[in-house]
Amino acid sequence: xxxxxxxxxxxxxxxxxxxxxxxxxxxxxxxxxxxxxxxxxxxxxxxxxxxxxxxxxxxxxxxxxxxxxxxxxxxxxxxxxxxxxxxxxxxxxxxxxxxxxxxxxxxxxxxxx
Amino acid sequence: xxxxxxxxxxxxxxxxxxxxxxxxxxxxxxxxxxxxxxxxxxxxxxxxxxxxxxxxxxxxxxxxxxxxxxxxxxxxxxxxxxxxxxxxxxxxxxxxxxxxxxxxxxxxxxxxxxx
Numbered sequence: 001x002x003x004x005x006x007x008x009x010x011x012x013x014x015x016x017x018x019x020x021x022x023x024x025x026x027x028x029x030x031x032x033x034x035x036x037x038x039x040x041x042x043x044x045x046x047x048x049x050x051x052x053x054x055x056x057x058x059x060x061x062x063x064x065x066x067x068x069x070x071x072x073x074x075x076x077x078x079x080x081x082x083x084x085x086x087x088x089x090x091x092x093x094x095x096x097x098x099x100x101x102x103x104x105x106x107x108x109x110x111x112x113x
Numbered sequence: 114x115x116x117x118x119x120x121x122x123x124x125x126x127x128x129x130x131x132x133x134x135x136x137x138x139x140x141x142x143x144x145x146x147x148x149x150x151x152x153x154x155x156x157x158x159x160x161x162x163x164x165x166x167x168x169x170x171x172x173x174x175x176x177x178x179x180x181x182x183x184x185x186x187x188x189x190x191x192x193x194x195x196x197x198x199x200x201x202x203x204x205x206x207x208x209x210x211x212x213x214x215x216x217x218x219x220x221x222x223x224x225x226x227x228x
Contacts, residue, residue, distance in 0.1 A: 004156070033216075042117070042202060042218040043157070056213060090156050099214050100145040100206045104156030 002027045006091050006105035013081055014113050021076045021108050023091030029103070030096040032074040033058070034066065036087040037107075043090065049074055050096060081112040116140075117205050117219035125225045132190040134222045136203035139184065145206035146179055148188045151221070152199045160188070160201075190224075198226045 004025045013019055025032065033048040035058075045058030049068040063085055065077040074093075078085060088109050092102040116139045126132045138146070144165050149157035163170040163177045163186075170177050176189040186203055200221040207215045 035218075040122075040220055042220040044218070045216065048213075058215075059217075092156070099216060100147045100162045100204075101159045102157075102216070104158070106154070106156050 002103070004091055004093055004103050004105040006089075006108050008108060009106065010109050012111045012113065015082055016080050019078050019081060019110075021078075021089060021091075021110070023074045023076065023105060024072050025074075025091075025093040025103070026072065027093060027103065028071065029093035030071070031099055031102075032068065032091065032093045033102070034064070034074070034076045035090045035092065036060065036085075037090060038087050046076070046089075081110075083112050086110060086112045117203060117217050121222055122220070123223045123225065125227060126193050127227050128193060128195060130193055132188075132193045132197070132224060134188045134190075134201050134203075134224065136186040136188075136219050137184055138186065138203075138205045140205070140207060141181065141184065143205045143207050146177070146186050147204040147206065147216075148175075148177060149202045149204060149218075150199045151202065157202060193224075193226050195226050195228065198224055200224070 007022045030051045034046040035043040037043050044060045046064050047066040049055045090107050091105040094102045118137050147162040148160045150160050151157040161172045168179050174191045178187045200223045202221045203219045205217050
C-alpha cells in the first residue's frame, strides 16, 4: 500500500529536549515536505526537499532542521523545542512534476511543555 | 508571495444538498489551484486541481471553478453525503523565480453534513 508513515503519532516533551519526528514514504517520490498545522492558520510549510541531499526552507523554518540522506526518509529535527512549536505536524511527498498532488502522513501531534 | 483565505470557517448543509466552498487568493501568477480534504485524525487528501489556464474542471461529484478576474476559487460538491464531512483546504501552487515551488494553503472550511 502506497503511504507516508510518520512516527511518533503523539509526543509530549519538555522545553530544550531534542527530538526527531521520522517520515518515510514508499512511493519513490522525489519531493518531500514538512508542514505544521495550527488553528486558523491552515498548513504552513517548514522545509522541503526536491531530492536526496537537496533541502530548502519553507515559510516557517526557524527552530527546525531536516535531512534527506535517502530518498524514502525525511526526518524533522527539533534541536531545542520550545512551547511555540506545540502543533500538529504533517509530512508529505509527491512526484516533482506533480507537487500539486501531495500525499500526506497521518500527522504527529507534538506538545512542548 | 501568496496568501490564501477561505470565506467561511464552517459550512453546514443538509444531506443531499449541494455544497459550495469558496476560497480567495492573492497572487495572479499562481499556476495550480488545488482542493484537499482532511477527515478527523487524518492527513489532508488530494481531491481535485485546476490549472491557471482553465476555469472549470469536474470530477466525481465535485467541480472546481476558477475566476481569475476576481482571484476566486470554489469547490462544489453535488448531493452531499455524510462521508463528505471534513475540513476542506484550498491550496495554491506558485513556481517562484528562486526555483522553489511553493504550495500555500488556506485556513480551511469545516463542512458539516446534517442527516
